[in-house]
Amino acid sequence: MPPRSSPSERQRRLGAELRKLRLRARMSSDNAAKLLEGERSRISYIESGRLSVSHNRLHKLLREYGCPSGPYFDELMSMGQASGKGWWDEFTDTIGPAARDLAELESRSAVLRTHEPLFIPGMLQTEEYAHAVLSETEGNPQRTNRYVEFRLARQRILTGDTPVTCRAVIHEAALHARVGGPNVMRRQLLRLMEVSRLPHVIVQVFPFEAGIYSAYSQSFAIFGGVPPELDTVYLEHPANSLFLRDGVQLDEYAKMFERLCELALAPVDPESAPETHASRDSLSLIQHVMYTL
Structure with missing residues (x-):
């Protein structure tokens, strides 16, 4: 061969x-x-x-x-x-090799750590929100719909028999951006609170007052392999997405993510009683933004 x-x-x-x-x-x-x-x-x-x-x-x-x-x-x-075949083969009419690589990587991962400074992470997006985001970059309505279907299919890793542990740090700017309009954003913020009820999902908000550290780090995701030696950093880019596997780079992004978690507000805990929110946390900020839309 x-x-x-x-x-x-x-x-x-x-x-x-x-x-x-x-x-x-x-x-x-x-x-x-x-x-x-x-x-x-x-x-x-x-x-x-x-x-x-x-x-x-x-x-x-x-x-x-x-x-x-x-x-x-x-x-x-x-x-x-591994054959490389999976559910993503249903989307070969739309997605390219990098997207298929991403879907396969996600299927083999045990942990996902993601940081988004401008948008809600794809893994946590509603269908409406995803459609609003993707329609801005894809002029063909049919292709947009297929991209949305692909994004929603990727979210299955959070709800399968052995779900991936997901920790997301989202900049406050992403909560205020009226993607798709106020109603779409309200439902998206509600989705953040709902998905946080899953025991394997942690959501934190990086507030404006925490400074500019989040902006410097940009958007990235760290996929944790079953053994940590196979961790991968994913940097999405419209022209050429990158998969980083060098040990030094992995360490740098892992440290960056830990720093983001330290500076971000306490994680969303939808099950906590209202009186426990005396100090500002991620849940109270999401609720505040949702009620002011």
Whole structure:
């Protein structure tokens, strides 16, 4: 089988992890190729995600590279055998490779940490709100509707049998932006309070008075793998979205998110009694904005 020209993010990540393990084991490409009884170029193709590796050969490489048994080993094996097919295949008429990569990444994640300075995070959007946002960037009504369907389908990871733990920090500016008009925004803010009742969802608001730290960090999401070694930072961009997997970059974004949580108001707790809101928190701010729309 010839090398693929456009590997998926999962395939690229598996290749990057194999390269990292090989270098950590101080093994040359030539010696790694000998393990597979192949040419040096074969290892290069595997490490760039352009060539698949069979179950037995992947297992052999991981063992020879000194990768210990455990969640990390198991997940790499799983990534190597995954077909890349899923519910997102229903949307190939509309979405591109980056969106499919995102949906597959979400399906393999255990934790989602997301920061949004201007909009409500896509995972927490209502259908009306999503339609209002997407219609501004997509002039074709039919394509807009498909994009909305895709976004809502992605939200299933919050309500499935093994839901993803989600923590969102949303800038106060996103609450005031009248996306779709006052009625759409009221229902969207109500949705934030409703979804916060889920035990695995935490919503915090970053208030204006906390300063400009939130603006500097821009929009990003951190997807936590089953083993933390496979965490991924996702930066959405209309022209070219980015998947960051470098350890230093991951650490920087993780620290940035923790700082955002520290500066943000206390999380939304819709079940708490009114008298417990003596001090300003995320819930009281969302309610205030909703009642003033």
